[in-house]
Amino acid sequence: MTFQSGSSITPHVPDRVAFDRLELGAILTLYGRMVAAGEWRDYGISMLKDVAVFSIFRRTAENPLYRIEKRPRLRSRQGMYAVIGMDGQILKRGHDLRSVLRVLERKLIRVVD
16 A cells, blocks of 8 residues: 555535535424425425525415525624525524524414414
8 A cells, every 4th residue: 555645635525505414304394394384385495506595485486485595604604504584684694503493483383362
């Protein structure tokens, strides 16, 4: 076995950002509860070079109600996860996906008479 010193080993840099299995599990758990409540009906996933987006729709043919975004470049700043409303307003941003998703879980809680 021979070793070469000074070999140029570069780490693998993915060509696009994606949600991992645990992230998708958290998102789809919330999505399933909201579908069961009749609030949401469709979703779309986009994996781009700088961002992964999970878009949530009330109906298929309209603009998304919410977008859950993962931007790894913002990891050291505001946090790489964000929930964005239909009007483009950032509803919540942070480092932990589950805490960011809580802003949407509040919509599921309703007062019962």
